[in-house]
Amino acid sequence: MTEAEFDALRAFLKTKSGLALSPDKRYLVESRLSSVCTRFKLDSLSHLVREIRAGRSMALEKATIEAMTTNETFFFRDKAPFDLFQDVLLPKYLKERASTRRLRIWCAAASTGQEPYSLAMLLKEAAPRMPGWHIEIVASDISTEVLERAKAGFYNQFEVQRGLPIRLLVKYFTQVGDQWQIAPEIRSMVDYRYLNLIEDFNRLGQFDIVYCRNVLIYFDANLKADVLRRIANVMAPDGSLLLGASETVLGVTDALTLDPAHRGLYSKNASSAAPKMFAVGGR
Missing domain, CATH: 3.40.50.150 (Vaccinia Virus protein VP39)
Incomplete structure (x- = not known):
């Protein structure tokens, strides 16, 4: 995934979900979206970004957003x-x-x-x-x-x-x-x-x-x-x-x-x- 592709993915996430990823979060994107690539039979993150840019799959867009959402929680958190x-x-x-x-x-x-x-x-x-x-x-x-x-x-x-x-x-x-x-x-x-x-x-x-x-x-x-x-x-x-x-x-x-x-x-x-x-x- 090139810097331009990473920036495009950051822009997509911010526009669609409000998630503001800093430039140093590339490692997080790579770790979380690898399973999305596997699920949608995409051979790389570059391929994923191209598909998102093309706008052909709402399911892919949804899966990408959900993969990047942090869901850390527990009962009576922080008490x-x-x-x-x-x-x-x-x-x-x-x-x-x-x-x-x-x-x-x-x-x-x-x-x-x-x-x-x-x-x-x-x-x-x-x-x-x-x-x-x-x-x-x-x-x-x-x-x-x-x-x-x-x-x-x-x-x-x-x-x-x-x-x-x-x-x-x-x-x-x-x-x-x-x-x-x-x-x-x-x-x-x-x-x-x-x-x-x-x-x-x-x-x-x-x-x-x-x-x-x-x-x-x-x-x-x-x-x-x-x-x-x-x-x-x-x-x-x-x-x-x-x-x-x-x-x-x-x-x-x-x-x-x-x-x-x-x-x-x-x-x-x-x-x-x-x-x-x-x-x-x-x-």
């Missing part, structure tokens, strides 16, 4: 965002939404489902405090492959040992051969949807809580600002956004404000809280 949900956000919205008894949550980069299922288990544990409540968890990702895995809810021994308390493993999972499957009652709490964050997501409706963790780090500054602005647009006026530990809105957008008491938690600026119109199916 603090889930403690924050359980100890701060859930009590807050149980009080503030008491009249409607409705709560909508969006996991904007759900990968194989550990994040939304972690929230679903916390909500299931809190169910005795929430009689009559309607809870909706929308989980989205750009990769249809990981979404299918998430919907099935199967995890290997390594995956259930990463962050998942043994009490919840015993309570909400069933062993199937050498895999563990999460209970249907938890799977049914999550609505998985394909979504590319560089595209419009206004149709999802309005959310009280948004988890968008460890995905903005792959975008350039302009796209980060755009995505954060559009996330603010789909947040309720008193909505909450949680970002990854290495992510921030500071210096990126003024649509959101850091909560000084809680690291990684952001609220909507008053100037961004004007009512929005949403498609049918949202709130």
Whole structure:
């Protein structure tokens, strides 16, 4: 693969997925796309780039994007965002939404489902405090492959040992051969949807809580600002956004404000809280 071909591939990935690869990531491209070449019977990465430039195969384009997407995740990842949900956000919205008894949550980069299922288990544990409540968890990702895995809810021994308390493993999972499957009652709490964050997501409706963790780090500054602005647009006026530990809105957008008491938690600026119109199916 020549430098020109590598640059063309970088441009394709940025245009189609927002992924901004630096010039020193050539090794990553070569390691991840070799299996795509094998799958599509292409004799080299140069051949792959030529096919993408020709635009003859949507399946090849999709496979290339999915191969370059990082899907690192695990149950209760980083712990603090889930403690924050359980100890701060859930009590807050149980009080503030008491009249409607409705709560909508969006996991904007759900990968194989550990994040939304972690929230679903916390909500299931809190169910005795929430009689009559309607809870909706929308989980989205750009990769249809990981979404299918998430919907099935199967995890290997390594995956259930990463962050998942043994009490919840015993309570909400069933062993199937050498895999563990999460209970249907938890799977049914999550609505998985394909979504590319560089595209419009206004149709999802309005959310009280948004988890968008460890995905903005792959975008350039302009796209980060755009995505954060559009996330603010789909947040309720008193909505909450949680970002990854290495992510921030500071210096990126003024649509959101850091909560000084809680690291990684952001609220909507008053100037961004004007009512929005949403498609049918949202709130």
